[in-house]
Amino acid sequence: MTIPFLDRQDELRRLNSALHAPDPSLAVIYGRRRCGKSTLIQRVVREHDVYFLSDQSEPALQIRGVAEAIEKAIPGFASVTYPSWDAILTTLADRVRDRQALMIDEFPYLVQGAPELPSVIQRLLDRPGPKRIDWLLCGSSQRMMHSAVLDHSAPLYGRAREILKIRPLAAGWITEALNLSAEAAVRAYSFWGGIPRYWELASEFSTSEKAVAALVLERNGILHEEPQRLLQEEMRTSVQAKSLLVAIGSGCHRLSEIAARLNRPAVSLSRPLALLMDLGFVRRDIPWGESTRSTKRTLYRISDPFMRFYFRFVTPHQSLLELGQTDAVREKVMSSLSSHLGDTWEDLARDSVPFSRIGNEVWGAAARWWGNDLNGKAMEIDVVAESLDGKALLVGESKWTVTSREAESITTRLAERGRQLLGGRDRRLVTVLWTRERMPTHGALQVVTPEDVMASLKA
Numbered sequence: 001m002t003i004p005f006l007d008r009q010d011e012l013r014r015l016n017s018a019l020h021a022p023d024p025s026l027a028v029i030y031g032r033r034r035c036g037k038s039t040l041i042q043r044v045v046r047e048h049d050v051y052f053l054s055d056q057s058e059p060a061l062q063i064r065g066v067a068e069a070i071e072k073a074i075p076g077f078a079s080v081t082y083p084s085w086d087a088i089l090t091t092l093a094d095r096v097r098d099r100q101a102l103m104i105d106e107f108p109y110l111v112q113g114a115p116e117l118p119s120v121i122q123r124l125l126d127r128p129g130p131k132r133i134d135w136l137l138c139g140s141s142q143r144m145m146h147s148a149v150l151d152h153s154a155p156l157y158g159r160a161r162e163i164l165k166i167r168p169l170a171a172g173w174i175t176e177a178l179n180l181s182a183e184a185a186v187r188a189y190s191f192w193g194g195i196p197r198y199w200e201l202a203s204e205f206s207t208s209e210k211a212v213a214a215l216v217l218e219r220n221g222i223l224h225e226e227p228q229r230l231l232q233e234e235m236r237t238s239v240q241a242k243s244l245l246v247a248i249g250s251g252c253h254r255l256s257e258i259a260a261r262l263n264r265p266a267v268s269l270s271r272p273l274a275l276l277m278d279l280g281f282v283r284r285d286i287p288w289g290e291s292t293r294s295t296k297r298t299l300y301r302i303s304d305p306f307m308r309f310y311f312r313f314v315t316p317h318q319s320l321l322e323l324g325q326t327d328a329v330r331e332k333v334m335s336s337l338s339s340h341l342g343d344t345w346e347d348l349a350r351d352s353v354p355f356s357r358i359g360n361e362v363w364g365a366a367a368r369w370w371g372n373d374l375n376g377k378a379m380e381i382d383v384v385a386e387s388l389d390g391k392a393l394l395v396g397e398s399k400w401t402v403t404s405r406e407a408e409s410i411t412t413r414l415a416e417r418g419r420q421l422l423g424g425r426d427r428r429l430v431t432v433l434w435t436r437e438r439m440p441t442h443g444a445l446q447v448v449t450p451e452d453v454m455a456s457l458k459a
Helices: 009-019 037-044 057-070 083-095 107-113 117-126 144-148 173-177 182-192 195-201 206-219 226-234 239-249 257-261 267-278 305-322 326-335 337-355 404-420 448-457
Strands: 026-030 050-053 101-106 135-139 160-165 282-285 300-304 367-372 380-384 392-398 429-435 444-447
Touching: 009 026, 009 160, 026 037, 026 144, 026 257, 037 101, 037 135, 050 057, 057 083, 057 107, 057 117, 083 117, 083 173, 101 107, 101 117, 101 257, 107 117, 107 135, 107 144, 117 135, 117 380, 135 144, 135 160, 144 226, 173 182, 173 195, 173 404, 182 195, 182 206, 182 300, 195 206, 206 305, 206 326, 226 239, 226 305, 239 257, 239 267, 239 282, 239 300, 239 305, 257 267, 267 282, 267 444, 305 337, 326 337, 337 380, 337 392, 337 404, 337 429, 337 448, 380 404, 392 404
Parallel strands: 026 135, 026 160, 050 101, 101 135, 392 429, 429 444
Antiparallel strands: 282 300, 367 380, 380 392
8 A cells, every 4th residue: 555645845845946946956865765765756756857766787777777768858869879977968968958857866876886977967067058957866875875975075065956864754644644543653653663665564454563573573574684774775884783783672772781792892882883873773862951072871772663673572583583483473572562662652752842832831852861869869750851941841751551540659759850850949840641541630740642742743
């Protein structure tokens, strides 16, 4: 089933604006695979434009493929054999009479076989005289798109009118994409994250659990080796990155723990961890109110829900899965999902705070807090945020399932912990519980449910 085209209105507006600017220009689109970049391009391509989807064939075959794509707009163009990228693109620039766009999807595949290609395009962009070609270059390999286009040393650096990084969709859109209740959407998001193609694949199954078994757990499932493909696309060697994700997925969150698990010096892990963070696979958590420069309290976590599920549940059972023991692994996984679902719900709770009017306040970004309170006792708070005017402090707890009696104790606990935060006694405290079901509030406690969270997360 094809899911509806969701969000991306700003990206569409920017691309259309570039294509209709007074002068032809360069637009660049990049981002993680399966996030909908090609679908976005297809929304703006016009009848007279040239769209070419690259592959990993030899340069001569790629050039021939581009010539055949141009043939549809310029009859007779493919009747000539072009010996190089310079020859075909210069000929195109000379023969175009009316303005049109050349859209190259998966541009890095062409650069792999022809490193000179970005320089050829640069020359055509910079040459004097009238220009009639709009260039749109798209790629999933963020590393190669940076080296070819985005880095300050790249030939095309500084020449793009628009540079769009296509990120995963916000969590709230999965409700509409898969026609789910808010509660079921939270559960589905814990498996698939914000990747539209994963949603599309999952839509063919009656439940998320059946989709996970068929797509991820089965050794021939289309997503069974997805993390390895993603890492190989971005790195010259994916061994170290995969090892880091395995360590973090198994519960090692401090740098010292990760280093000990891998038997590596901690200082040698800074660069690969930074790359995983740039790719959106890992995040660095620090306590609310502190900065990365001033604190040593740092936790590394897998931020992408799909990758977190994979390295938490699939990797440890890889040997069994390769033997075809899918049912046995599925039973183990499904019986242990509560903590994974709880982690996802906690992330969504924090993510939703700046988009929610809780206590009639506008809130800044939310984060966890952990450490010693004002009395020197260890304390943790799931969600902390400050109102934009600085007069209120939100302290919250995320608990997927909770009883009415537990809610009473949470009310007291949050109020006490809020007062133990630095500055908590000088501001109005807003106490919040994120949980699956709405219930009568206790005292000043406010309850936020999946319906509230998923409605707010469409930004």
